[in-house]
Amino acid sequence: MTQTRPLVPLDGEAPPRSANDSATTTAPKSRRTQAERVAESDRRMLEAATHLIAKNGYTQTTLEAIGVEAGYSRGLVQHRFGNKDRLLDELIKKIAADHRERLLERMRGLSGINALFCEIDCYLEGMDTPRDSSRAFFMLMQESLGPAPHIRSTFAAISARWHRALARQIENGQNAGQIRVDVDPAREAQLLIATARGLRMQAMLNPQTSDIASAIETFKDGLRARWLKPTTG
Incomplete structure (x- = not known):
């Protein structure tokens, strides 16, 4: 049961203590x-x-x-x-804010392509055994397209902020000579988000065959092939 x-x-x-409980108390706790x-x-x-x-x-x-x-x-x-709608809005914002806080801690001192790869790691790591917050966030994102349209605007705002942040990092990489200047930052940021979310969906749909660690490296290899300047022999 x-x-x-x-x-x-x-x-x-907490509910008040009984007389027996108070007899065993060694020191009173300050009230919150x-x-x-x-x-x-x-x-x-x-x-x-x-x-x-x-x-x-x-x-x-x-x-x-x-x-x-x-x-x-x-x-x-x-x-x-x-109501439930307001609670969900607060929950989504909290999960996103907590993720961003962890990300910024890991990204400290990084820029350009290194910062972008750190974003990929933070977004995809642990998806083979996702924590509750990651799974809840992604499930709500999917349901915002169906039974919960009232939270769609919250996800749209989060996506827009992420897109702008990624595009800025791509531009930083271009300014530092890490990424080819003919790469379109806005388009590449859009493709990066789509690929990362697609990998998460695959991991949720079929976790038994998912290998996120390998997928992350393959993803990064593809970005390097498109972004980096070709080396001359």
Whole structure:
């Protein structure tokens, strides 16, 4: 039988201790501020939503299920986010922001073609065994074209920002003499995004035969062949 997490009050505070519990307490804990309780409950609800969407998809995930999974009362999700559409919008932005933060940390000191290859690594690594956030993000992207059109604009904005960032890195590579000047940055950025997302889809559709590590290297080899200046013997 599946066990659910114990519910806690709407404000996120733990239930009061019993007399027996207090007898074993060695030191009182300082009370969290309201802002800290709100931040903690929001974090747990978004994590619960990520897990359930990664497992069941958008249409099978309800606000009630998210509240229960997070360990809060069933009405807290609606009380905090208003409706499912707003929660999903916040979730998508959070996943994208977390990925960007990890990416920028790895890209520190890189530019041009090295930065571009770092982007490919960060986007595709782990797709043979994807984390909940990666799977949820990609599932929601697909569902934005079907049962969840209200989140399509959020994904479109994320894609546009990514396209601009990649095009700038290609231009940086051209300015540094790493990439041929006749390469069209905007078109190459578009093709890069399409290929990376296609590889992710293949990994999700058939993970048993997916080999992302090999696909990443093949992808990079193809980019080198198109972008780099031919060497003369």
